[in-house]
Amino acid sequence: MIQVSKTLLALLALAALFQSGCTGGSSGPVAITKVNPYHLQPGPYTRSEDEMIVHEHRRYLHGAVDSDEIRERYGNYFTIFWNSANRTPATVKFEYCQASTGPQVYSKEIRVSKPKRKNVTKLDITGEEYKRLGKVTQWRASVLENGVEVAEYRSFLWR
Secondary structure (H helix, E strand, O other), X not given: OHHHHHHHHHHHHHHHHHHOOOOOOOOOOEEEXXXXXXXXXXXXXXXXXXXXXXXXXXXXXXXXXXXXXXXXXXXXXXXXXXXXXXXXXXXXEEEEEEHHHOOXXXXXXXXXXXXXXXXXXXXXXXXXXXXXXXXXXXXXXXXXXXXXXXXXXXXXXXX
16 A cells, blocks of 8 residues: 555656646747736626725726716726746737637737836727627737747637
8 A cells, every 4th residue: 555655656746747847838038927818798796705806897997987988898808918038029919719700810919119027918809899799719819029929828718
């Protein structure tokens, strides 16, 4: 019994060693560390004891006075966190599919001429685009330098 446990423990330690080498993003001088998606949709306000959850909903609606302004804010919001060790000008590219169009891929790009070591890029799919085509079902974020992709982060459902 003790021998089997030692063997199992050794196998688990070996598996953990191999797993530590795998990363979700790239390991070069540019890396996307995290993408925070948020879906602001019609319906009742979020009720939670956690004030941060309630605050996020209110933050996206802040300043909307009438029902038309509130409807224009419904949609998907994405915050992309990325690092750049070499601080070369880059383009953050966001590709996504929406509910009404199935596999059709849409794209948005934001040029960052002077990136810092730690960067935050925000994108949204709201307003008429969200009303016509529906919520974002899958997405992929990437960072390009001189037209070459140097970092990537994708949702679980991305092809």
